[in-house]
Structure formats: structure tokens, C-alpha cells
Amino acid sequence: MKNWWKIASVLLISYSIVWGFLGEVPRLPILNETIRNLYFHVVMWFAMLGMMIASLHGSLLYLSKNTRKYDLNAVQYAETGMVFATLGLLTGMVWANFTWGAPWTDDPKLNGTAITMIIYMAYFILRGSIEDPEKKARISAVYNIFAFVLMIVFIGILPRLTDSLHPGNGGNPGFNNYDMDSNLRMVFYPAVVGWIMMGVWVSRVKIRLKVIQDQIKSKQDEIYDSIK
């Protein structure tokens, strides 16, 4: 059963949808029932972080092993990470409009996220601007390491040094102040694991397609060479 993790992913996310709506949540003013967005909105960011770690892993392996496979992994996980980031941003804007009164505030976490997304967009632009595949893979792998470090600074460190509307920031050490009680954790963490596995699944499908594309291209090149 080598696809067990795909099944696990579906089960975990299904559980988070069912129990996310049915389970007990803390009764907090202003937030009211929207606290349940924790299971969806915040999870998108954790899934993005998971994808970016996988992408970094791909880049590091590429630099040490020089195999195209790892370059494909690095790009694809970064791409999926950007999808999660976009979903996180959009859902965050809906939630912020309700709780903070505006879809976009000067919150350091929001601005840090925006900068992070631009940094990763630059990664794709950089790749698109280099013709030679080896050079493309090598230079973008180095840039990707740099992008990851900046992401940690912009969304993990800087928002904690100043005041932020986000819980767990503004001098707070982090998760324990997240107003997370055991009811929330019981759904939140399984959802994070489920969505990360879902991200890996989707990414793997796209990576496999790219491998097939490569194979078709090299077969075509062989045919062209033989008729020349």
C-alpha cells in the first residue's frame, strides 16, 4: 500500500471539515464562530511552509547531487506553495474584513507575506529568464535558499518583533498565546498534516507529468537526429 498517505490526507482533511464545523470552539468576542477559520485559513500558511521546506530540500539536493529530478521538485513545490499562499491571503482578507474592519491593514505579517510572495515570484521570473537548463537549475537553486531564509525573516521573525494584529506576534513567544485550546488543536494539527500531504500529492502529479514531458522531448530529439 504505497498510496497510504494519499488516503490519510483525504481522511485527515475530511475530519477537519466535519469536526471543524461540529466541534466545540472557545466563545470569543468579535471572532464568534469565525474562529473556525483557523482550520482553513491558518492551515493554508502551514501548508505553504511545508511546500517551501520541500522546495528548499529539492534545491539543496540539486546543488549537492546535480540531478534534474531535484530541480523539478524544487520548482514544483515552490509553485504549490504559492497556490497555498494565494489561498491563505485571499481567505485572510475575507476574515480580516470581518474581524479587523478592513481586508488589508498595515499589519507586519500581511506586509511580510506580500514581500515573501514577491520574492518567490522573482524565483519564477529568474528561472524563466535563463535559457540553459543547467545554469537555470543551479542559479535558481541558490536563489531559492536565499528566498527561504528571507521568508523566515519576513513572516517568522519580523512580525514577532513589532506589534501585530495576528495572535502569537508582537513580542509573544508564539503558539501558546495563540488562544489555542485543546479543542482547536485537535482539529488544527490533523488539518495541517492532511493539507501538507495533499500539497505533496498534487505536486507529485505535476512532477511526474514534467518527467514524461522530458522523456517525450528526448525521444523526439532522437528521431530528429536520426533523420538529419
Next chain:
Amino acid sequence: MTLSAQAQRPEVEMADTFRSEGKIYVVVAVALIIFLGMVVYLVSIDRKVKKLEEEQSN
């Protein structure tokens, strides 16, 4: 104020009536059907890719 103190404050408005009428199950069912539908679609794409891989290796 600690979380447990907040949790016990009954004046915070939650969708208690909505829940007691069982309408939350409608929401859960709809969300779950959409999610599982997307999963079925993903599985079919996954299978198609697998078929392509097998064709390529021949």
C-alpha cells in the same frame, strides 16, 4: 483574561440556535461533497498520469 474564563462567558454570541436545529449538518455535507468531489477528480488525473508513465516505459 484567560481562555477558560472567556469560554464560560455565555454572552458571546455563537450559532447555537442554528446548531440546535441541525442545520450545521447541511453545511458540513455540502463542504464535504465538494472536497471529496475534487479528490475524486485528482485521483482520476493521478491514474491518467500513471497510464502515461506505463506507456512511456514501453
